[in-house]
Amino acid sequence: MLTDVLGRPLLDLRISVTDRCNFRCTYCMPETDGQKYCFMKKSALMTFEEITRLAEIFVSLGVRKIRLTGGEPLLRKEIDRLVAMIHKIAGLEDLSLTTNGFLLKRYAFALKQAGLDRLNVSLDGLDDEIFPAINGVGVKSSSILEGIDEAIRCGIKVKVNMVVKKGMNDCEIVPMAAYFKEKEITLRFIEYMDVGSRNGWKLDEVMPSKEIFNMISEKMPLEPLKENYYGEVAKRCRYAGTDVEVGFISSVSQPFCGDCTRCRLSADGKIYTCLFASRGTDLLSSMRSGASNDDIIAQIKGVWRIRRDRYSQERGKHPTLNGKRIEMSYIGG
Numbered sequence: 001m002l003t004d005v006l007g008r009p010l011l012d013l014r015i016s017v018t019d020r021c022n023f024r025c026t027y028c029m030p031e032t033d034g035q036k037y038c039f040m041k042k043s044a045l046m047t048f049e050e051i052t053r054l055a056e057i058f059v060s061l062g063v064r065k066i067r068l069t070g071g072e073p074l075l076r077k078e079i080d081r082l083v084a085m086i087h088k089i090a091g092l093e094d095l096s097l098t099t100n101g102f103l104l105k106r107y108a109f110a111l112k113q114a115g116l117d118r119l120n121v122s123l124d125g126l127d128d129e130i131f132p133a134i135n136g137v138g139v140k141s142s143s144i145l146e147g148i149d150e151a152i153r154c155g156i157k158v159k160v161n162m163v164v165k166k167g168m169n170d171c172e173i174v175p176m177a178a179y180f181k182e183k184e185i186t187l188r189f190i191e192y193m194d195v196g197s198r199n200g201w202k203l204d205e206v207m208p209s210k211e212i213f214n215m216i217s218e219k220m221p222l223e224p225l226k227e228n229y230y231g232e233v234a235k236r237c238r239y240a241g242t243d244v245e246v247g248f249i250s251s252v253s254q255p256f257c258g259d260c261t262r263c264r265l266s267a268d269g270k271i272y273t274c275l276f277a278s279r280g281t282d283l284l285s286s287m288r289s290g291a292s293n294d295d296i297i298a299q300i301k302g303v304w305r306i307r308r309d310r311y312s313q314e315r316g317k318h319p320t321l322n323g324k325r326i327e328m329s330y331i332g333g
């Protein structure tokens, strides 16, 4: 098994399929007063064949779970064709996708047909003033909720992820919990992180999971559940007397670097061994200049074997913003 300096195996791969997004979430890709984002050219993006070749190589190295992400992955033309290609890889145990859900109603059926059984939808509130202001483009939660319903109707398992930022949407915690409890859909709360350099992150805007837990359990008592598998990032609970789960991803207050088995592949074919990295290793250029699978395997092993990342555990030791970090919309969360 391929392990890094801290003994962590390479088990998960997150593939960003585009750096573009139809949302401008204030904590991720905020609107920039008329200044345009500079997106990758089409020729810089990996083709589906290139993505699939890399995915196969990663699976041969021990990766068991692949998640497609972005930017917004449903903006990538014919994403269902890519899902079908990756779904066929022998040895891959789990394929999922993370989306903001805006285009889900349209694509859910095609995604299911292509073999997608699971997806995560990001939704940060239900309120018709709060959620449109967070996503920056005025989209109301009803269109995301319709996408979720459609995905479930098509037979896809859905989990919902909510980033909580104090003063932005903490008042939506209990309404979101109540809504998804009723719907019997797992909701996971994510602590607001200092990824990238555009969101002006401040520690005092982070709402620790413990506070969220307390807020919910005052209204709806919660019982803790055991870890499902090694490296599971969400601490799971269920509403007492039910099988409905709720999860807490405490990247800031209880970092989980010790179990971090994830590698990230950007849409332009670079691998990053941490969300907080400033530099990646370019696999796409190697592929395009004729590297064999063995050459690429050697490149990946070389990167993983010297990996020492544990940014979240050392957060206090790093300057908060050094202007060189990769953005969440580039690497996909």
Ligand code: SAM
Pocket: 021, 027, 028, 069, 070, 071, 072, 073, 098, 099, 100, 120, 121, 122, 161, 163, 190, 191, 192, 193, 194, 195, 199, 328, 329, 332, 333
């Ligand atoms: N556009 C898709 C979406 O929003 O689901 C996929 C890409 S998005 C970068 C992946 C996840 O990262 C989303 O759940 C989003 O809420 C989360 N995210 C983005 N910026 C974040 C931040 N600063 N702190 C915590 N989570 C963040």
Ligand code: SF4
Pocket: 021, 022, 023, 024, 025, 028, 029, 070, 071, 072, 100, 122, 328, 329
């Ligand atoms: Fe887009 Fe997802 Fe970032 Fe929101 S969180 S701006 S939907 S990439």
Ligand code: SF4
Pocket: 255, 256, 257, 258, 260, 273, 274, 275, 276, 309, 310, 311, 312, 313
């Ligand atoms: Fe993994 Fe880096 Fe996050 Fe730690 S900070 S859990 S090493 S991505």
